[in-house]
Amino acid sequence: xEEQATVxxxxxxxxxxxxxxxxxxxxYQRGKTLGKxxxxxxxxxxxxxxxxxxxxxxxxxxxxxRNRARQKLISEIKIHxxxxxxxxxxxxxxxxxxDNVYIILELCTNQTLNELIKRRRRIxxxxxxxxxxxxxxxxxYLHQNKIIHRxxxxxxxxxNDKMEIKLGDFGLATKLDFDGEKKKxxxxxxxxxxPEILDGKIGHSYEVDIWSLGVIIYTLLIGKPPFETQDVKxxxxxxxxxxxxxxxxxxxxxxxxxxxxxxxxLDPSKRPTLDQILQHPFMTSNSIPKTAHISxxxxxxxxxxxxxxxxxxxxxxxxxxxxxxAPQQLMKVISQDRVSLxxxxxxxxxxxxxxxxxxxxxxxxxxxxxxxxxLPTGITNNMNNKTFKxxxxxxxxxxxxDYSSKYGLGYLLNNGSSGVYFNDSSKIIADPxxxxxxxxxxxxxxxxxxxxxxxxxxxxxxxxxxxTLLEHFRGYLDTDSIDKEVIDQSDDNKIPxxxxxxxxxxxxxxxxxxxxxxxxxxxxxxxxxILNSDTKSVTYINKKxxxxxxxxxxxxxxxxxxxxxxxxxxxxxxxxxxxxxQAQVINTQxxxxxxxxx
Ligand SMILES: Nc1ncnc2c1ncn2[C@@H]1O[C@H](COP(=O)(O)OP(=O)(O)OP(=O)(O)O)[C@@H](O)[C@H]1O
Numbered sequence: 001x002e003e004q005a006t007v008x009x010x011x012x013x014x015x016x017x018x019x020x021x022x023x024x025x026x027x028y029q030r031g032k033t034l035g036k037x038x039x040x041x042x043x044x045x046x047x048x049x050x051x052x053x054x055x056x057x058x059x060x061x062x063x064x065x066r067n068r069a070r071q072k073l074i075s076e077i078k079i080h081x082x083x084x085x086x087x088x089x090x091x092x093x094x095x096x097x098x099d100n101v102y103i104i105l106e107l108c109t110n111q112t113l114n115e116l117i118k119r120r121r122r123i124x125x126x127x128x129x130x131x132x133x134x135x136x137x138x139x140x141y142l143h144q145n146k147i148i149h150r151x152x153x154x155x156x157x158x159x160n161d162k163m164e165i166k167l168g169d170f171g172l173a174t175k176l177d178f179d180g181e182k183k184k185x186x187x188x189x190x191x192x193x194x195p196e197i198l199d200g201k202i203g204h205s206y207e208v209d210i211w212s213l214g215v216i217i218y219t220l221l222i223g224k225p226p227f228e229t230q231d232v233k234x235x236x237x238x239x240x241x242x243x244x245x246x247x248x249x250x251x252x253x254x255x256x257x258x259x260x261x262x263x264x265x266l267d268p269s270k271r272p273t274l275d276q277i278l279q280h281p282f283m284t285s286n287s288i289p290k291t292a293h294i295s296x297x298x299x300x301x302x303x304x305x306x307x308x309x310x311x312x313x314x315x316x317x318x319x320x321x322x323x324x325x326a327p328q329q330l331m332k333v334i335s336q337d338r339v340s341l342x343x344x345x346x347x348x349x350x351x352x353x354x355x356x357x358x359x360x361x362x363x364x365x366x367x368x369x370x371x372x373x374x375l376p377t378g379i380t381n382n383m384n385n386k387t388f389k390x391x392x393x394x395x396x397x398x399x400x401x402d403y404s405s406k407y408g409l410g411y412l413l414n415n416g417s418s419g420v421y422f423n424d425s426s427k428i429i430a431d432p433x434x435x436x437x438x439x440x441x442x443x444x445x446x447x448x449x450x451x452x453x454x455x456x457x458x459x460x461x462x463x464x465x466x467x468t469l470l471e472h473f474r475g476y477l478d479t480d481s482i483d484k485e486v487i488d489q490s491d492d493n494k495i496p497x498x499x500x501x502x503x504x505x506x507x508x509x510x511x512x513x514x515x516x517x518x519x520x521x522x523x524x525x526x527x528x529x530i531l532n533s534d535t536k537s538v539t540y541i542n543k544k545x546x547x548x549x550x551x552x553x554x555x556x557x558x559x560x561x562x563x564x565x566x567x568x569x570x571x572x573x574x575x576x577x578x579x580x581x582q583a584q585v586i587n588t589q590x591x592x593x594x595x596x597x598x
Contacts, residue, residue: 012045012056012102016094027055035111037169039063039073040534054092055110057103061096072171073581077103079167080149087138089158089168108158110297113220117154119298121526122223125253126309127296128447129288132217134165139213140274146176148183152194152212154219163291181205188418190232190452191215191225195266196241207268213277214263218244221252226264242266243459255282261452299399334368390415393534395498396520397512402505408504410473411512418474419499422468428463428470429499430456437470438497439463451496511573521570527562529570532566 003186010030017023023560031044043058049342064070089340090106095597114348116123142149155562158166172187183205188194194211196204224245229235238244240483242264259282262272287309293301400411404455408422416432430437437459440451454460459467476528502513509523517533530539531552538555540563541547550558558564 001281002226011048013097014102015097026045028054028152030056038104039069039171043542045104053107055107057105059101059103061099061101063099065520065553073101076171076173076522077175079175080090082145083142083147083170085138085141085166087165088133088141088168106166108168109160109161111161111428112159113128113157113165113216114154114183116159116297117220117223120296121301122250124301124306125221125222125256125444126221126286126288126306127292127301128217128256129283129286130290130292131220132213133283133288135167135213136274136277138165139209142173143209143274146179146489148174148176148204149204149209149212149587150187150197151189151192152209152216153209154188154216155187157216163294175211176463187393188212189217190235193236193239195242195270196268198236198240204268206455207271209513210263210271210274210277214260214271217256217263218260221256222247222250226260230291251284255280255285257280261305317341326501329588375547380504390517392498393518393532394529395514395516396518397500397522400471400510401476402510402542403473407469409500410470410477411500412474412477413498415498417497418470420470420473421500421503422469426466427499428466430470437467437506438499441468449580502577504573506573508569509573510575511570512576519570519574521566521573529563529566538563540566 012030014026014028015023016026018194027048029048031046031053034042034044036042037057040057040059042055042057046053059073061427063072065501074435076090077094080089081094083091091103091109092106093104095102095104106398135152139152149167149170151169153426156167156169158168160166168487174183174185176183182205184200184203186197186200188208191545192212192215194204194208196202201472215225215227222435222534227235227238227240242263246252256416257279259277261279262270262280264273272280282375289309290307290458293305295301305473361427395415395417397411398414400409402409404423406423410418410420412418417429418432419427419429422425425442427440428437431439434456436455438451438453439459440449443450454463488582496515498514498516500512501515504511509521512522519531519533521529523529526543528541528544530538530541532539533536536552538552539547539549540550540560542562548563550560550562550563555567556564
């Protein structure tokens with residue numbers, strides 16, 4: 001077995017010795033890197049004969065010099081090899097050569113829940129239920145086979161192309177010889193580790209997985225782990241004291257709180273069993289989809305998807321109450337579910353593939369959704385009270401889809417208008433009620449922009465393709481998230497409509513220049529800068545979705561360094577945008593100074 005390496009084309013060869021002495025060679029083509037762990041590097045590989053695409057975890061033997069590392073790998077292989085369950089990453093094969101050990105696994109194309117949470121920040125209860133149901137199934141199988149995983153965390157929960165959960169990484173797993181056995185090894189990942197493991201004296205068993213599962217549910221719903229602090233020591237102190245709270249600014253159901261509270265208890269014997277978790281109202285008050293929708297990789301689910309699974313049965317009065325309030329709670333949760341920009345080429349590619357597979361037309365979706373708490377200046381958002389009044393200068397981009405690889409940028413504004421910035425620099429913008437649209441195009445003779453209004457039912461034939469694309473984009477950008485009250489009020493902003501005049505993308509951010517003289521920059525780390533020329537102010541929305549306003553004149557001197565760094569970066573991109581033509585700007589991946597390092 002040896003690797004014939006060239007930079008682009010690495011073939012991995014497995015020499016298989018047959019009992020009659022013949023040697024056959026099986027070849028794999030190494031593809032892109034999927035990720036890197038403490039010991040292993042993982043690649044996509046293609047089995048050349050069968051064209052099967054798989055994952056290969058490659059461990060360099062020279063990293064296994066210590067006996068403990070070798071034993072750990074042997075144990076991982078032994079345990080993982082024995083497992084066959086739909087929600088566990090399928091172990092396919094293992095072989096070695098002089099330099100490496102190769103573990104061939106089922107390929108999970110959609111990364112892990114860790115990356116999902118980085119993009120989405122937090123997810124809706126229905127998605128959590130769906131993931132937990134699958135994970136509990138995997139755990140039931142493990143525990144029935146006397147195996148404790150001991151490293152349950154978002155980063156070990158993979159998603160395959162069908163959005164099925166696949167539990168992976170059995171590096172810390174252990175098999176008990178008998179059910180009452182207690183393990184004493186200290187292992188796990190700081191945020192998810194159970195208190196009895198830290199204690200070390202009393203020993204631990206299956207219940208450590210229940211604790212970590214509680215941490216996972218909390219993290220998915222709230223957006224950060226319950227015991228997270230700046231340093232590991234303090235985190236361990238908090239875990240040992242079971243000291244955590246539910247933040248006020250995130251609305252989660254009483255059932256979710258109740259289940260988490262029952263799972264995160266110091267006494268392992270008091271934690272619910274896997275069956276008790278499945279029977280808890282959190283898991284029974286509504287029907288749960290088998291898998292989450294592919295679009296939820298990058299944005300919150302649509303209301304139409306959510307509504308299919310609203311409360312069905314309600315055996316107890318408590319469940320009945322939840323059934324009555326569930327849609328409202330979901331609404332709140334969704335509105336707080338800010339979606340970050342996708343910065344990871346790998347996911348974009350996967351998403352593209354998946355989108356094609358599920359015959360969705362638009363790819364490379366990137367969406368931002370403002371949370372209810374973070375609407376910029378002057379917008380009062382009150383779900384029960386129709387007091388919306390959006391001034392023209394308060395309009396900004398609420399969601400967007402980058403399909404510039406083919407057509408352009410589709411977007412949805414917070415007033416309900418939808419538009420497209422086409423690759424040929426023409427623009428189209430439709431009113432929220434979808435009755436008419438404006439088409440903005442440069443005249444060929446004098447290079448001036450010309451704005452024409454048409455009814456959506458009667459317009460020139462040569463605009464048909466663009467109008468169809470607009471409708472596709474709008475359909476994709478789930479307009480349900482725009483509050484109806486806002487749409488009703490938006491007639492005030494009728495003519496001329498606000499639209500995206502220019503946009504550009506860098507490694508760290510996407511910038512929009514709107515026709516209301518607003519400049520908006522959505523950073524990949526979920527922070528947003530909005531410059532308002534009318535009010536001469538800067539709105540900064542931090543990672544938590546909290547909004548702060550600054551007068552433009554003094555903003556750069558502000559003590560909020562997070563904001564000033566991004567403001568400087570904004571100024572830099574703005575200069576590029578003002579200098580370049582749109583075509584140049586789009587085609588250039590600007591290598592600007594990294595605002596992080598400034
Ligand atoms: N089956 C798979 N399909 C797709 N990607 C995978 C698969 N297995 C692992 N990866 C990717 O490879 C990375 C490293 O894998 P893994 O975490 O198993 O390695 P490790 O060295 O055991 O890591 P750790 O330090 O977390 O124990 C993962 O974070 C993930 O991005």
